[in-house]
Structure formats: structure tokens, C-alpha cells
Amino acid sequence: MGKIALVYSFNTQKTSQAAKKIADEFGEGIEHVNAETLTEKEFLSYKSLILGVPTWFDGELPNYWDEFIPALEDLDLKGKTFAVFGNGNQKGYPENFVDGVGIMAKLLEKRGARVVGFTPVKGFEFESSQALRDGQFTGLALDFENHGSQINTRIKKWVEQLKKEFGEKMSGGKKVVNSKQ
Numbered sequence: 001m002g003k004i005a006l007v008y009s010f011n012t013q014k015t016s017q018a019a020k021k022i023a024d025e026f027g028e029g030i031e032h033v034n035a036e037t038l039t040e041k042e043f044l045s046y047k048s049l050i051l052g053v054p055t056w057f058d059g060e061l062p063n064y065w066d067e068f069i070p071a072l073e074d075l076d077l078k079g080k081t082f083a084v085f086g087n088g089n090q091k092g093y094p095e096n097f098v099d100g101v102g103i104m105a106k107l108l109e110k111r112g113a114r115v116v117g118f119t120p121v122k123g124f125e126f127e128s129s130q131a132l133r134d135g136q137f138t139g140l141a142l143d144f145e146n147h148g149s150q151i152n153t154r155i156k157k158w159v160e161q162l163k164k165e166f167g168e169k170m171s172g173g174k175k176v177v178n179s180k181q
């Protein structure tokens, strides 16, 4: 599967904390990439990427991601696999809970990427979310403010899931598990 880029803002507290836990769970093969200084060339040099996308400003992406979006909208991401994790606050922002995860997943899919790492919404309480699709979030939702004690378990489970899903290849529309990866 090659190296996996773990892209997030090194200036954040909680997103960085989550990213470090994700990297620890993988154990090896992760390269930390700062979303604040991200270039197209760097982004395109990886086949597997995990993006840390918290939701800010009532349902919007933080500035450092917003600034990369125009470039992203022109990239061909076919053949690449992404997973998105994102912090949010279900009590504080129930109408926009982890919207950033949904906004980013949709953009990536539109550019031809495969997005994996969907997780059940069970256990969360919110009104609406752009990350919601068929009873799942289009990534890993983390709520440090209200579900702080669940962060470690959720990350552990998600990384197990990603190890499998990043290893799968699409062939003729069907998922094929590649045992060599």
C-alpha cells in the first residue's frame, strides 16, 4: 500500500492529538504532512491519504483547507484512496455537526477518488450533518468536547478498518482484497 500521508494542521491542538493517536495505531507507514503548507505536488505524490478536517465557522472548513480547495477542484484523483477524520461539537453545533468531513469527502469523490473509512452515526445526537450518508458518516467523527472518553476506542477501531480498506482495490466495480498488500 506504500506510505500513507496523514495530512492535518500542525497548529491545531485536538486535531493534532487525534492524528498522533491515528499514527500510533498504524505503528508504521505514516508520514505527517502539514495541511497549512500543503502543495499540489506533495498531495499528488501519495496514493493513500488520511485528511484531518475539523469543522469551524458553523459548518465550514478551516482557512488552511479552504485555501487548498481551488487547487483540489482541478486535480485528477483517480486511483487514490482517502479517509477523512474530523472534530466537531454535536451539542454546540447540532445543525452542522462535522460538516467538514462531508464537504471534503464529496469533493474528493467528485475528483475521482475512492473514499473509505465510513462510520456509523449510532451514539451521536445532532440535527443535521453534511457528513451523513445512508446512516453513516463519510469518515470518522470525533467530538472531544462531549465524547472525550470515546476518542481512543473510536480511533483504534477506525484504524483497524482502514488497514483493511486501504488494502482493497477496485476492479470492475467490485472490491478486491489484495493479499500482497
Ligand SMILES: Cc1cc2nc3c(=O)[nH]c(=O)nc-3n(C[C@H](O)[C@H](O)[C@H](O)COP(=O)(O)O)c2cc1C
Pocket (backbone or CB within 6 Å): 012, 013, 014, 015, 016, 054, 055, 056, 057, 058, 059, 060, 087, 088, 089, 090, 092, 093, 096, 097, 098, 099, 144, 145
Ligand atoms: C467558532 C467555532 C465554530 C465551530 N463550528 C462548528 C460546526 O459548525 N460544527 C461542528 O461540528 N463543530 C464546530 N466547532 C467545534 C470544533 O470543530 C471543535 O471544537 C474541534 O474540536 C476543533 O478542533 P481543532 O481545535 O483541532 O481545530 C466550532 C468551534 C468553534 C470555536
